[in-house]
Amino acid sequence: MTKQEDQKKVLKKFGKEIVEQTKKGKNPEIEFPLRNLSNIVYDKKTKTLRLGNKKGTRNFFNLAHAKKFLQTVEVASIIKKELLNTGKHEHLRGVFYIAKRTIPETNINIVDDQVESDKAIEDLEVITGLSREQLHVSANKMGSMVGNIILKDSGDTIDCSKLGKGGYSIPSITDELTFKKVNAKYILYMEKAAIFERLNEDKFWNKNNCILVTSQGQTTRGIRRLLQRLYEEEKLPIYVMTDFDPWGFYIYSVIKYGSIALAHASEKLSIPGVKFLGITADDIEKYDLKKHLIKLNEQDVKRMKQVADYDWFKDNKEWQRQLKMMKEFNAKAEIQALSSRGISFISEKYLPEKIKNKDFLD
Amino acid sequence: MTKQEDQKKVLKKFGKEIVEQTKKGKNPEIEFPLRNLSNIVYDKKTKTLRLGNKKGTRNFFNLAHAKKFLQTVEVASIIKKELLNTGKHEHLRGVFYIAKRTIPETNINIVDDQVESDKAIEDLEVITGLSREQLHVSANKMGSMVGNIILKDSGDTIDCSKLGKGGYSIPSITDELTFKKVNAKYILYMEKAAIFERLNEDKFWNKNNCILVTSQGQTTRGIRRLLQRLYEEEKLPIYVMTDFDPWGFYIYSVIKYGSIALAHASEKLSIPGVKFLGITADDIEKYDLKKHLIKLNEQDVKRMKQVADYDWFKDNKEWQRQLKMMKEFNAKAEIQALSSRGISFISEKYLPEKIKNKDFLD
Numbered sequence: 001m002t003k004q005e006d007q008k009k010v011l012k013k014f015g016k017e018i019v020e021q022t023k024k025g026k027n028p029e030i031e032f033p034l035r036n037l038s039n040i041v042y043d044k045k046t047k048t049l050r051l052g053n054k055k056g057t058r059n060f061f062n063l064a065h066a067k068k069f070l071q072t073v074e075v076a077s078i079i080k081k082e083l084l085n086t087g088k089h090e091h092l093r094g095v096f097y098i099a100k101r102t103i104p105e106t107n108i109n110i111v112d113d114q115v116e117s118d119k120a121i122e123d124l125e126v127i128t129g130l131s132r133e134q135l136h137v138s139a140n141k142m143g144s145m146v147g148n149i150i151l152k153d154s155g156d157t158i159d160c161s162k163l164g165k166g167g168y169s170i171p172s173i174t175d176e177l178t179f180k181k182v183n184a185k186y187i188l189y190m191e192k193a194a195i196f197e198r199l200n201e202d203k204f205w206n207k208n209n210c211i212l213v214t215s216q217g218q219t220t221r222g223i224r225r226l227l228q229r230l231y232e233e234e235k236l237p238i239y240v241m242t243d244f245d246p247w248g249f250y251i252y253s254v255i256k257y258g259s260i261a262l263a264h265a266s267e268k269l270s271i272p273g274v275k276f277l278g279i280t281a282d283d284i285e286k287y288d289l290k291k292h293l294i295k296l297n298e299q300d301v302k303r304m305k306q307v308a309d310y311d312w313f314k315d316n317k318e319w320q321r322q323l324k325m326m327k328e329f330n331a332k333a334e335i336q337a338l339s340s341r342g343i344s345f346i347s348e349k350y351l352p353e354k355i356k357n358k359d360f361l362d
Numbered sequence: 363m364t365k366q367e368d369q370k371k372v373l374k375k376f377g378k379e380i381v382e383q384t385k386k387g388k389n390p391e392i393e394f395p396l397r398n399l400s401n402i403v404y405d406k407k408t409k410t411l412r413l414g415n416k417k418g419t420r421n422f423f424n425l426a427h428a429k430k431f432l433q434t435v436e437v438a439s440i441i442k443k444e445l446l447n448t449g450k451h452e453h454l455r456g457v458f459y460i461a462k463r464t465i466p467e468t469n470i471n472i473v474d475d476q477v478e479s480d481k482a483i484e485d486l487e488v489i490t491g492l493s494r495e496q497l498h499v500s501a502n503k504m505g506s507m508v509g510n511i512i513l514k515d516s517g518d519t520i521d522c523s524k525l526g527k528g529g530y531s532i533p534s535i536t537d538e539l540t541f542k543k544v545n546a547k548y549i550l551y552m553e554k555a556a557i558f559e560r561l562n563e564d565k566f567w568n569k570n571n572c573i574l575v576t577s578q579g580q581t582t583r584g585i586r587r588l589l590q591r592l593y594e595e596e597k598l599p600i601y602v603m604t605d606f607d608p609w610g611f612y613i614y615s616v617i618k619y620g621s622i623a624l625a626h627a628s629e630k631l632s633i634p635g636v637k638f639l640g641i642t643a644d645d646i647e648k649y650d651l652k653k654h655l656i657k658l659n660e661q662d663v664k665r666m667k668q669v670a671d672y673d674w675f676k677d678n679k680e681w682q683r684q685l686k687m688m689k690e691f692n693a694k695a696e697i698q699a700l701s702s703r704g705i706s707f708i709s710e711k712y713l714p715e716k717i718k719n720k721d722f723l724d
Contacts, residue, residue, distance in 0.1 A: 082705055089563060091556035094701035097654060101702070141506070141555040141721035142578060144531035153526020164515025169506035172559060177526075191504040192381075194453035197534060201451060216504060216578065292459060339456035340463070343444055 004084055006335035007135065010128045011080045018073065023161075028060040030072065032127045033264065040263045041231070042311040047272035049258040049312075053127070068120070074099055074110050075120040083136035089173060091138050092118055103302045124265045130174070132269075133225065138172035142220045144193065145170055146200050147211030149230075150181040160211070165200055170213075174226040181235045187211045188277070189219075189227060190241040191251055195335050195346070202347040208355070211236070219255055222260070224269045227255065231271050238271060239360065245296075245332035246303040249319070257312045275360035278350070281325035284333050287350065292340060293331035300332060318361055366446055369497065372490045373442045380435065392408075392423040392434065394489045402625040406672040409634035411620040411674075413488070427613045434489075436461055436472050437482040445498035453500050454480055488626045493537070495587065495630075500534035506555065507532055508562050509573030511592075512543040519705060523575070527562055532575075536588040541596060548599040549573045549592055551641070551712070552586075553613055557603065557697050557708070562637060564709040570717070573598070578628035581617055583624070586631045589617065593719065594632050600633060601722065606641040607658075608665040611681070612639045619674045637722035640712070643687035646695050649712065654702060655693035680723055 021028045032055065033039065039054040058065045058072070083090055084329050088281060090098070096114040101293070105109055111117045124130070132139075137279055145168040150159045153171070160168050171177075188195055188210055196214035197204070205212050211230070215223050226332045230236050240255055242248030258266035258275045284290055296304065307313055308323045327333065383390045394417065395401065400415040420427045420434070440460050444595045445452055452460070458476040465472055483499055486492070495499075503686050508529040513519045515533070519542060522530050531625055533539075550572055554560055558576035561567070573592070577585050592598050602617055604610030618636045620628035657668065669675055670685045688694065700708045715721070 086705070088705055089559070090701065090705055091559070091698065093556060093698045094560070094705065097696075097699050097701040099707070100654070109623055109676070113517060138556070138559060140578070141559055144503070153528055156524045156526040158525055162518045163520055163530070164518040165533040165535075166515055166520075167531040167533075168525070171527040171529075172555075173527075193534075194455060194500070197451070197453070197503055200457070276375075292462070312704070316449040332454070334459075335451065337457045337459050339459040341451065343448070343452055343456065343460070 002286075004087065007130055008080060008084045010130055011076055011084065014076060014124075014128060015073070015080070027062075028069070030058045030069065030123075030127060031055055032058075032123060035122065035126060035184075035264055037260070040260055042257070044315075046310070047352065048270045049260060049263045050226045050266045051264050057327060066122075070103070071099070071111055071116055072123050075117055076124055077139065079121075079135050080126070087136075088137050089136045091172075092121065095121065095137055127140060129266055131225075131268045133175045133221070135174075139222075140220050141172040141222065142169070142217065143170040143213065143215040143223045144168060144196060145211065145213045145226075147185040147187075148182070148206035148209060149179065149211050151180040152180050154229075161206070165197065166214075167196075167200065168228060172220065172222045172223055174222045174229065176225070177229075181268070181289075182210045182236070183209070185209050185234060186237040186239060186355075187213060187227065187230055188239050188241060189213045189223075189255070189337070191215065191248060191334060193218075193245065195241065199347050199351075202344050204347040204351070207347075219251060219342075220283040221265075224271075225253060228269060228271050231273060238274045239277040239355070240274055241277045241335060242279070243332065243334045244281065244284065244326070246300060246323075246326070247308045249276075249307055249313070249322070250303070253307075253310070253312055261357060271356045275362055277334055277345070277354060277360055279335055279337075280361060281322050281329070282349075283354075284329070286326070287338065287341065289333055289337045289340070292337035293329055293333050296326070297332050316362075322361065337341065366449065369492055370442060370446045372492055373446065374483040375463050376438060376486075377435070377442070379425065389424075389550055390431070392420045392485075392489060393417055394485060395482065395702045397488060399622070402438045402622055404619070406677075409619060410628040410632045411625045412628045423534075430485075431690075432463070433473055433478055433482040434485050437479055438486055440454070441486070441497050441499065449498075449510075450706065451500050453534075453538065454483065455498055462713070472580060476698055479590075484626065485500060493587075493627055494554075494631045495535045495537045495583070498535075502582050503532070503534040503578040503584070505532040505575065505585045506530060506556075506558060507573065507575045507588075508703065509567035510544070510546040510547075510571060511541065511573050514542050516539040521719065523568070529558075529562065529574075532582075532584055532588060534593070536584045538590070539591075541592070541714065544573075544592070544596045544598070545571070546573045547571050548601060548717075549575060549589065550601050550603060551589060551617070552603040552697070553581075553610060554697060555604065560705070561709050564706050567613040569709075570714065575703070581613060583627075583631060586617060586633075589636075590631060590633050593635060600636045601638045601639040601717070602636055603697060604641070605694065605696045606643065606646065606688070607689070607696075608669045608685075609663060610641075611638075611669055612665070613685070615672070615674060637724055639716060639722055641697055641699075642723060643691070643694055644686050645712075646691070647715075648699065649703065651695055651699045651702070654699035655691055655695050657693050658688070670722060678724075684723065695702075707718070 012042040096117040146167040258270035458479040506529040620632035
């Protein structure tokens, strides 16, 4: 992890280069990898979505570039002065409000819409190689964690095995956490907080020596980074549990391979080794869940086709088989359907059995 | 708080009465307060939305009632056997899957849709006087807490002043928490997790001796119940901080007065003493936020009119003045706009000043 001082140096260098170009009478120019679709590739070797080698430039004295150039420099200045110098963090929305002021002696705003400051921050990520988190800019806070892990967060030592039914509320930026003691065999990540509460009430993490992590909705960058760090620093296997539907499959694939929107940040977010633990088409037959199938709606069908067509699913026989069975069922199924087999069926039978048999999809 | 044993007794009595009616050869009947709009009143004295005195009955031998009668009894049986007897809790969605099975010797499902089991649970709430939480049925898990409070959750003692930037992840059911030590002058509840992270990073709760609570979106029953219990058991004032828009005003009013959908549960959820801390129309002028006003869209305008027309806002001069100013501005404003005055302006100036001057809306 780069230290705050290093991050400041990188931004300082960025500024200095612009000043030097100006002093030399040059048209100030910023070079950076392109982030448009034509430059996003699925790298089969590293199994990640990442940026290709195409570069773009932005010039100050170019009518089409001038405002974006200014926005990038202004946001870099805010991040350096207000965040890195003070050690504070600010939300994307807050950065927007700080940047939203008129250019001196004009009535033109530096940014009018959050999209503009967001883009400037993404630009800075690719220009500097620092992640948004390293630039101290946060987004949504989501998710909870419990299990056999003791971590350090801002000077506090937090034992996630002693946090009751609630658990540790995951911060939006997890880069700065340190892992003090991890005594777990694997991490179970689940899309649904209801399942997290079921497994936590059953002390699943205690009986099976693991860590439970959930989002409440989408998997935030904070959660992805936390999972990736635990995977890399603590060498913990990670199993992902979602519904049997195209949305669940995609949640899994984003954690594993990355996403198109964040291809530039794949290196710090994607986890190629992550495995899918359920619900699969085979589970539906094996665990007698057929009567709980829910007919696919129009959006599901459309999404199923898109997912089947993504490079990282297309070349994968096992996933194609799953998607084919989904099409044949013309139906999806929820994790919660396991409750029909008994409230604790998931923690006493389903999960232990699948984990013991290494019944994962890759 | 009623103990689990008491809850079992109440459900047992409910079942026994039906059995006794049957034994006497009567048409089994359940009586309960009506939950439709015509029986929801805003009680000016207690300042809560609550059910009126209208009662309805449901009979087993009545074609229009039979299925709902069965659903209510079946769900009561699931709650007694699977939840209260085992001490476990289940999510609304899980209860649906447990109840979703065919009536023996027919191919008719007891419930086909979650709405049916949800309604049965609400029926049981009004029939038994027990809350959904006391019946061990959970819903969404949301929100975080930090500050000067030590609580007990399922045997674990949790010090919310030692949970770093993340905090305590609030469980979906908070009725079973116990408060061990509360050393705080008030609770600050905020709609936005980004503001929670700002105030937590600034150690606002430490400097001002308070507790910070946030949802991440809507205020769940779990959070409302937690706030109400802290208000009643620990006599802590509660201040609510939302955006200056009709949606924010409504979030506040639900916490204070209750909601139409949950009027039957008002007694255990609403907090008439809660106060609104911001953002107000006056703040926008006083703190120079006018340039950050955002034009109301069509939905905002519609909602503004609805909110202004609710009984609990209609009779309140101060709130009518706020809504009038919103109409005059034809604009809303976000809490985050305060960042334009400096990242920590909210924790160093805005909040301390407003709290010191008791600058609340009631």
